[in-house]
Amino acid sequence: MNTLLVATHNIGKIKEIKLFLSDLNLKIISLSDLNITKVVEEKDDTFLSNSLLKSKEYHRLSGVITLAEDSGLEVEALNGRPGVLSARYGGENLSDSDRNDLLLSEMKDVKGLERSARYVSVVTLVSNNEISSSCGYLNGYITHQRIGIKGFGYDPIFWVPSKSNTTANLSVRQKNEISHRGKALEGIKPVLKRLYKIV
Numbered sequence: 214m215n216t217l218l219v220a221t222h223n224i225g226k227i228k229e230i231k232l233f234l235s236d237l238n239l240k241i242i243s244l245s246d247l248n249i250t251k252v253v254e255e256k257d258d259t260f261l262s263n264s265l266l267k268s269k270e271y272h273r274l275s276g277v278i279t280l281a282e283d284s285g286l287e288v289e290a291l292n293g294r295p296g297v298l299s300a301r302y303g304g305e306n307l308s309d310s311d312r313n314d315l316l317l318s319e320m321k322d323v324k325g326l327e328r329s330a331r332y333v334s335v336v337t338l339v340s341n342n343e344i345s346s347s348c349g350y351l352n353g354y355i356t357h358q359r360i361g362i363k364g365f366g367y368d369p370i371f372w373v374p375s376k377s378n379t380t381a382n383l384s385v386r387q388k389n390e391i392s393h394r395g396k397a398l399e400g401i402k403p404v405l406k407r408l409y410k411i412v
């Protein structure tokens with residue numbers, strides 16, 4: 214059976230990954246399909262090692278070929294913050310929109326091109342015999358206010374010049390075409406094809 218576990222509790226990520234891989238006709242399952250509630254602590258300080266931690270642990274728990282992802286937003290004027298802490302920036306209890314407001318307030322005196330930022334994604338695929346990783350970036354700017362309601366996380370405040378819009382105003386398909394996650398997944402696709410013998 215061509216089953217792939219996409220090991221994340223983030224619904225926004227699952228949507229994007231499922232659509233991106235839909236042409237491979239895999240049976241994509243999530244952690245909730247396997248009743249796995251464990252949240253792997255992202256205790257390392259790089260996207261690569263956190264991605265690896267998650268994919269190895271969920272592969273161990275499930276026994277299924279597992280794809281995990283670690284991603285985040287790096288803002289130049291904030292010396293790369295929130296970085297690997299993006300999901301927890303400002304504290305565990307904040308909502309996505311609270312985090313957007315926090316970042317906008319930290320950026321209130323930063324002007325024009327100095328508002329540059331990038332999204333980073335590292336996807337890691339673990340099977341019984343091998344581990345592969347792939348990384349992708351999307352460059353953009355932090356807006357001065359929230360724009361758009363699609364996507365998740367920092368999408369309402371992440372401006373993509375080539376789209377003249379924020380990622381919160383793009384469809385999942387449009388975002389996948391340019392995004393950090395889309396690029397990282399593109400790099401892992403050949404490995405998936407080989408593992409599942411897809412021609």
Ligand code: IMP
Binds near residue numbers: 223283297380
């Ligand atoms: P993690 O990979 O589970 O540590 O979470 C990554 C966090 O980075 C998310 O919870 C978001 O806050 C942020 N992030 C990563 N990718 C995106 C994206 O595509 N859009 C908006 N926020 C993102």
